[in-house]
Amino acid sequence: MINFLARIQKYVGGVALLLLLVGLYLVINAPPDFQQGNSVRIMFIHVPSAQMALFLYLVMTGASVLYLWKRYETADIIAEAAAPVGAAFSVVTLATGSIWGKPMWGAWWAWDARLTSMLVLLIIYVGVMAMRSALDEPAKGAKATAILTLVGAVDLPIIHFSVVWWRTLHQPSSFAGKVKPAIAGPLLTPLLIMALAFAIMAAYLVILKTKNVADQRRLDALDSEGTGHV
Amino acid sequence: MLRAAYRIAWKDVVGDFRRRSTLSAMLFFAIAVLVVFQAAFEPDRQEANRLLPGLLWVTVLFTSLVGLGRVFQAEEEDAAFEGLLLSPMPRGVLYLGKWWGNLFLTLLVEILLLPCMLVLFNVDAWDRLHVILGILVLGTLGLTGLGVLLAALTQAARSRETLLALLLLPLVVPLLIAGVQATGIALTQNGNMLPWLQLLVIFDVVYLSMAPWGFGWLVEE
Numbered sequence: 001m002i003n004f005l006a007r008i009q010k011y012v013g014g015v016a017l018l019l020l021l022v023g024l025y026l027v028i029n030a031p032p033d034f035q036q037g038n039s040v041r042i043m044f045i046h047v048p049s050a051q052m053a054l055f056l057y058l059v060m061t062g063a064s065v066l067y068l069w070k071r072y073e074t075a076d077i078i079a080e081a082a083a084p085v086g087a088a089f090s091v092v093t094l095a096t097g098s099i100w101g102k103p104m105w106g107a108w109w110a111w112d113a114r115l116t117s118m119l120v121l122l123i124i125y126v127g128v129m130a131m132r133s134a135l136d137e138p139a140k141g142a143k144a145t146a147i148l149t150l151v152g153a154v155d156l157p158i159i160h161f162s163v164v165w166w167r168t169l170h171q172p173s174s175f176a177g178k179v180k181p182a183i184a185g186p187l188l189t190p191l192l193i194m195a196l197a198f199a200i201m202a203a204y205l206v207i208l209k210t211k212n213v214a215d216q217r218r219l220d221a222l223d224s225e226g227t228g229h230v
Numbered sequence: 231m232l233r234a235a236y237r238i239a240w241k242d243v244v245g246d247f248r249r250r251s252t253l254s255a256m257l258f259f260a261i262a263v264l265v266v267f268q269a270a271f272e273p274d275r276q277e278a279n280r281l282l283p284g285l286l287w288v289t290v291l292f293t294s295l296v297g298l299g300r301v302f303q304a305e306e307e308d309a310a311f312e313g314l315l316l317s318p319m320p321r322g323v324l325y326l327g328k329w330w331g332n333l334f335l336t337l338l339v340e341i342l343l344l345p346c347m348l349v350l351f352n353v354d355a356w357d358r359l360h361v362i363l364g365i366l367v368l369g370t371l372g373l374t375g376l377g378v379l380l381a382a383l384t385q386a387a388r389s390r391e392t393l394l395a396l397l398l399l400p401l402v403v404p405l406l407i408a409g410v411q412a413t414g415i416a417l418t419q420n421g422n423m424l425p426w427l428q429l430l431v432i433f434d435v436v437y438l439s440m441a442p443w444g445f446g447w448l449v450e451e
Contacts, residue, residue: 068447116403123400130396134387144383147444148397151379154436155401162404162429166411 001074002214005207012204019197026190033187039103044191046096048198049089053121056086056202060128061153064146076142077217079149080132081209085202087125093118113164120159124152138220234319238327243334245304252300256339260293264350278351283413286347287406290366291373293343294336295395298377301332302385321449322442325378329441332381333374340366353417361416368427369409372434373402379441382448405433 023044033040063079066072097115098108109115131148135141246252267289273281305311314324344363348355355362380397384390412426 120400120403123396127393127397127400130393131383131387134384134389134393136388137386140386143448144387147447148380148383151376151401151437151440151444154440155404158404158429158433158436159400162407165425165429166407 002077002210006211009204009207009211012200012207016197016201016204019193019200023190023194023197026193030187030190036104039100040187042096042100044194046093046100047191048195049092049096050118051195052198052202053086053089053093053118055199056082056089056206057121057125057153057156059206060086060149064149067142068146068150076146077210077213078206079146080142080213081206083125083129083132085205085209087122087129088205089198089202090118090122090125094122113160113166116163116166117156117160121156124156128152138217231319231323232326234317235323235327235330238314238324239330239334242301242304242328242331246331246335252297253335253338255300256293256296256335257342259296260289260339260343261346263289263292264347268350273351275352278353279417280414282347282351282353282355282417283410285351286344286362286366286413287369287409289343289347290336290340290370291399291402291406293339294370294373294377295391295398297332297336297339298374298381298394298398299391301328301378301381306385315449321446324449325382325442325445328382329375329378332378333370336370336374337367340370355417358416358419362413365409365412365416365427365430368430368434369405372405372430372437375434375441376401376437379437379444382445404429408433 027041027044030041032038060079060082063075063082066075067079094115097118101110102108128145128149132141132145135144264285267285271277271281302311305314315321317324341363344359344366347353348359377398380394380401384393384397387393408426408429412423412430415421415423415426
C-alpha cells in the first residue's frame with residue numbers, strides 16, 4: 001500500500017498542480033459577483049479547503065475504525081498523516097473566511113455556526129495530534145488516538161447542530177442554498193475545478209505525509225532494535 | 231454485574247473521603263474560580279443575573295477538570311490498574327464504576343457550589359434552585375461520562391492535565407451551550423427550555439453509550 005502510494009505520488013502531484021493552475025486561471029477570468037464584487041474570488045479557495053478539512057476528518061475516522069477493528073498498521077499511518085493536512089486546511093478555511101468577512105460583514109470574525117464549528121474542528125485536530133505525541137508507547141498512542149478520533153467524529157455533528165441552534169448569521173451554503181442554482185454558471189465551473197484540484201492536492205499531501213510517517217516508524221524500529229544506545 | 235461497578239465507585243468515593251483529597255480540592259478550586267470571576271467582572275445585580283449561567287457552567291467545567299485529572303490516580307501505584315483489569319468483569323462495568331465514582335463527587339461539589347454562587351453573586355433564584363440543579367445533573371451525566379473516557383485515554387500521557395483540558399473543552403461545547411441556555415431560561419423564565427434539555431439528553435445518551443466501548447478498546451491487550 002505504502003509502496004503503491006509512493007509510486008503514484010508524483011503523478012498525483014502533477015495533476016494537482018495542473019488543475020490548480022487551470023482553476024486559478026478560470027478564477028482570475030471569472031466575472032466579479034454583482035453583490036460581492038471581487039471579494040467573491042476568495043470563495044474559490046475558502047469553499048474547497050473547508051470541504052477538505054471536513055473530508056480529511058472523515059478519512060481519519062475511517063482509518064481509525066479500520067485500525068481498531070483489524071489492526072492494520074497502514075490504516076494507522078494514514079490516520080496519522082491525515083491529521084496535520086486536515087488541520088492545515090482548517091487554518092486556510094478560517095483565514096480566508098476572516099479575510100472575506102472583513103469587507104462583507106465589517107468584522108474579521110463572527111461567532112456564527114459554521115465559523116464556530118470550523119474553529120472547534122481545528123482544535124480537535126490539534127488535540128488528536130497532541131494525543132498521539134503525548135504517549136511514549138507507539139501502539140498505545142495509536143489506540144488512544146483512534147478512539148479519540150471516533151469520539152470527535154461523533155461530537156462534530158452534535159457541535160454543528162448545537163451552534164446552528166445557538167446562532168446563524170452565515171450566508172447559506174454555496175452548493176446547496178435554498179435558491180437553486182444559488183451560484184451562477186460562470187462562477188460555478190471554476191469552483192468545481194478548484195474543488196477537484198483541492199481534493200487531489202489533499203490526496204497528494206496525505207501521500208507525502210504517509211511516506212514520511214512510514215519512514216519515521218521504520219527508523220524508530222531500527223533505533224530500538226539497535227545496540228541499545230540512542 | 232452492576233454490583234461490581236458499584237463496588238469500584240464505592241472504593242473510590244470512600245477512599246477519597248478518608249483522604250479528603252479530590253472533593254476538597256474541587257470545592258476550593260471552584261470557590262477560587264468564583265473569586266476570580268468576581269474580581270474580573272464585578273457584576274452588579276442585573277449583570278449577575280445575566281452572567282450567572284455562563285459563570286456557573288464554566289466553573290463546573292473547570293472544577294470537573296480537577297476531578298477528572300485524579301480519576302485514575304488511585305490505580306497508578308503498584309500496578310493497581312493491572313489488578314483491576316485482572317478482575318473477572320467486563321471492561322464496560324469497570325468503566326461504569328469509575329464513572330459513578332467521579333459522577334458522585336462532581337454532583338456533590340455542584341450541590342455545594344450552586345447555593346454559594348447565588349449568595350456570592352446576590353442572585354435571587356432560590357425558588358428555582360431545583361430546576362437549575364436538575365439541569366446541572368443532566369449536563370453532568372454527559373460531562374463526566376465523556377470526561378472519564380478522556381481521563382483514561384490521557385492517563386499515561388506526558389503533561390496529561392493540559393492534554394485532558396485541550397481534549398475536553400472543545401468536545402463539550404454543545405453541552406456548555408445547551409446548559410448555559412437552559413439555565414438562563416430557568417433564571418429569566420423567558421423562553422422555551424425544552425430544545426436545550428433535549429440537546430443535553432442527546433449528548434448524554436451518545437457519550438454514555440459510546441464511552442464503555444471506547445474504554446474497552448483502550449484497555450484490551
